Amino acid sequence: MDNEKMDNLPPGIALSWGLVEPPKRGPKREMSIEKIVETAIAIADQEGLSAVSMSRIASTLGFTTMSLYRYVPSKDDLLLLMMDAACDIDIAEEAEQDMDWREKMRRFVRANINVIRKHPWYTDITITGVPMTPNNMEIADIGLRSTRDLPLNDYEKLSIVLLLSSYARSCGIIMNDLERTLKAGKSPGSFTGFDYSDALKKLVTPDRFPDLYPLVMSGVYTHEAEEANPIGDDFEFGLERILDGVEYYLSLKKGKERR
């Protein structure tokens, strides 16, 4: 392989592609990057990203903090590896034979949300660039697959995948925030504001908030009516609007072609 081209990859990216060769000399390694990442993910899944510290990972594995730095150059690189490992979804392509593109896109968004929901810490990590780790790029590949048969150019396809990913991310963030609230022993109403709706109804005045006022008063804003699924429905609705938007765009293109 042409190593000159690979060498200037950022350390975390190179690591994620398995391009960093394990040392030949010296004592045998007692740990592995995989185990470290796995442990870090387990901690993050259970106690959140803030519980993931180098010392916590190390002591869980039965080693000292500094030993981890023999495997991973920095904590940021470790976080990148965690993200990539969390992205390891696979959506069987075969099952998509009979699906229309809308259903494929729904599946893609759902899979994205699943990653985020399964690993609530996922969106706590700041993105530092376009996805360049393998599993992350596989997700992009799956997203693009949903546009395969559509009469769109590459820019349009990428934009749509970006749109769907962004949407999934937003959904996931809010869903996780809600779950976090619940896990902290608080009521769902402390998240939706329902618990404070009496106060809000006093604070939100029609003169300052003319358009919000009716929604606060009717309880729609704080989701008073939907105890069971306070936010899920909003997202189904939003996704369908996005898909409608894509459909509309396709129909416009078709119209232009015919002329």
Add this chain to the structure above:
Amino acid sequence: MDNEKMDNLPPGIALSWGLVEPPKRGPKREMSIEKIVETAIAIADQEGLSAVSMSRIASTLGFTTMSLYRYVPSKDDLLLLMMDAACDIDIAEEAEQDMDWREKMRRFVRANINVIRKHPWYTDITITGVPMTPNNMEIADIGLRSTRDLPLNDYEKLSIVLLLSSYARSCGIIMNDLERTLKAGKSPGSFTGFDYSDALKKLVTPDRFPDLYPLVMSGVYTHEAEEANPIGDDFEFGLERILDGVEYYLSLKKGKERR
């Protein structure tokens, strides 16, 4: 005012609405919450959220770290106040008289993005619930205003505002990440992946990444062609798709009404 209802508001929320009365007895205060928030925002604007520490704020103001805790119960509450202060946009309602709803929504999304771009740290703060601070709710009000004349119920309106806000947030996050990369002295290509496109072209194989492969090879994935505005165009495109989706939904509703 009915203080019993207000008392159980979370401390940060109560603070943001100005419901926490300044103490009557004791020495006069030398600082103010406003000054503290202002200082924190100034630091965050210039050096990022990670530069904002209680000691940094305090020393900038010429006080000791702990003095801040006389004003703000915790750093988290301070972050909430920072967010709310950053939300202080105002979009003149008068100018909207002749606008169609699409333009109003574009304006709303742009204003949201502006907040995020003006204060890049904004999206680094984890949301812990539905917006309940005054300026934040004013943004919701402005968003809803764009739907005022549309034949939609409250749930639909709220969902659409949520969709637009989510989209703006996603755009803002990516724009900020790019800017952060540039400010760190790195090339735009290190963000878009263009700097590593040679490596990516070796790593992204057509068998593993059938749909992504052509985009990587053509350079669309790493935005090779667009040096000046590598991500802005994607977002204009995505927004128009969302608006198309809303328009499509409105036309469906109209169709149903006529029957």
Add this chain to the structure above:
DNA sequence: TGTAAACAGTTTATTGCATACACAGTATAT
């Protein structure tokens, strides 16, 4: 007017974090 309570800002201490660096021991290439 005097005094106790409620406050202001400070000092000190605790705990936890990432990570730089020097170390002793170990496997390997030559």
Add this chain to the structure above:
DNA sequence: ATATACTGTGTATGCAATAAACTGTTTACA
């Protein structure tokens, strides 16, 4: 055989949030 490159460890640095005890100040009320 021996230099080299590595292993995991121990120690130290500097920064973070914030708890607790402190001194001095203002106000409410007797």
